[in-house]
Amino acid sequence: MNTSIEKLLEAAGLPDNFDAFLRRVMKTLRGSDASGPDAALALIIAPGENTPGFDLAENFTLEEHARLLEISRGKRKLPEELISAGIDGAGTGGCLLARPGAGRERAAVKRLLTAAAKAISGRLSYEDRERLLTRERDTADATTHLEEVFLSLPEITMEEASRTVLDEARRLTNSPFGFAGHIEPATGHLHIPTLTDNVWKDCRVKKKNFIFKEFNGLWGWVLKNKKPLLTNTAAADPRSGGVPAGHIKISSFLAVPALAGENVLGILALANSPAGYNKADLETARKLARVYSLILKNKLAESRKAAEEQKYRSLLDTLNDLVCNLGPDGRILYVRKRNEITEAFGGSDLRRMRGATNEHTGGL
């Protein structure tokens, strides 16, 4: 007993991962004098928001094991011959169960199980916190990567930026499908250059470069309401619909708008994560969508600058012809005051010119 508890304490301090820690605890209990070598042992933990489940039974029959699972869910009463100690932490729980070996003292086994269960509960909470923090760290690394790409490649296109955002989002949320698209300011249409390649392998919709003029279904709801959406029962969601015929079946869906204040710049959407989506996935998508917003805002400012330049330049190009003609030595370009020109042309000349110009421009 004494040695077992010491071993448990040692296990608690080792840098094992969660699974290895639980197996080490089971091994310690199995080797304990208190329960005996012929004892039956089980450790069952339900999956939590950020922690995996665990289920290991030794010296129990398959049938007994099935009953233990029901006991651990509170659906069946604990048989008298079994001893149990509850595990609780990180919004989930489970239990350690034992049938002591022949002639063993039940109180000693209970004490050992209770000590182990407390250590496991502590580790469960720690595991939950660490996994959440690690996920946040991975997300921060992904946004860092996106920012780096965008800052170091000034010529990156909207399409490449969208694809990079989508790649990171799919990786972090374990999503087989997704898209990242931006709203074209001139038209208000959604441009999606980044539908995952495997969408198209699995999907019989022919047209592969989408421009959406109307916003339908789940993603349409996100764009119209400027709010994120998370559902693990996508097909049954009343907001669903509008999926083109031949499209892949969507089971779980997570989408976040890329906003700048009240302006919708784009959308990041993910689908069909095998385990469904949770709060941590939503937070990840939010953070990536925020960086996506920054990139889109930047790209829009750049393209507005280019459009502005183009607009004025084409006007000037037209006008330069006129100016150069007036001053073939180039000097007249520097004329700044209206009076100088009117005086230069003189009253009667101005009248003549006006008539001539009207004639030559066809009365436009």
Add this chain to the structure above:
Amino acid sequence: MNTSIEKLLEAAGLPDNFDAFLRRVMKTLRGSDASGPDAALALIIAPGENTPGFDLAENFTLEEHARLLEISRGKRKLPEELISAGIDGAGTGGCLLARPGAGRERAAVKRLLTAAAKAISGRLSYEDRERLLTRERDTADATTHLEEVFLSLPEITMEEASRTVLDEARRLTNSPFGFAGHIEPATGHLHIPTLTDNVWKDCRVKKKNFIFKEFNGLWGWVLKNKKPLLTNTAAADPRSGGVPAGHIKISSFLAVPALAGENVLGILALANSPAGYNKADLETARKLARVYSLILKNKLAESRKAAEEQKYRSLLDTLNDLVCNLGPDGRILYVRKRNEITEAFGGSDLRRMRGATNEHTGGL
């Protein structure tokens, strides 16, 4: 002994913070039968990169305590009457020390201390990892905040953005002083609107709105080399210097350039964190500087757009005068072809105009 180990195991599973956990361990050892109520106990842990130090001694005299600190640092041999167990983890370490009570079994005390030291070592590693992850989370929250501010307040000025970046950086790195500034693209000068207010309280330099034309000292090195700089011996650093007379004394210094590829857009600098700066601080500053780069890049694109517009508009304004004079009904604005104009003016008129214009523009 048995109960003590169980209590230690329980302590390992409790969600106590690091300090509370260590005190609980000490309390458990103090109450243990193995060491006895008259035992003297000490727990000494050196500060790590991300973990605080700890130093608690009971039933030792002040003089003995001072010697224990030297023992824990390996500078003095362990006296024979003391029992010790080493603590090791997270790049730091320490020890548990005990002088057993009268008539106690030394082996039992050694065993207890060793078990406790292992649990503490495990917790130390966990604490280090958790503190690092928490720091990363806090940094990610700060960058999220900056991105939110920037995205939701489109009218935010470069000055306000710089100040917000600096505020977050100072808070996270515990820095009393710092500045965030941007390079004005037209001049290449560094503009610093964000020198912390308390710099000026403590500083007798009069001029409070700095524009730096030459890049000197530590921050100048960062801008010139496009690399971060971290020093906890700032005054002795050969790159130091160029601090204006009357400036506050800089002990520790951390600065990161805000880069877009190879372009330096600005700088984030921090100084005089009481504990000095470490790798985690550098990482925090890097991440904030990256968001700062994104914001500066965006602001620059916007101001280039505005400048572009202004440039062409002022040119057009000039030209419009001319054009409007030529075509008071506005129609001549639409003339597109050079021939039409030259024909409209005719050969002799063009010669006359040229002479007149030269005269009126003073031969320019």
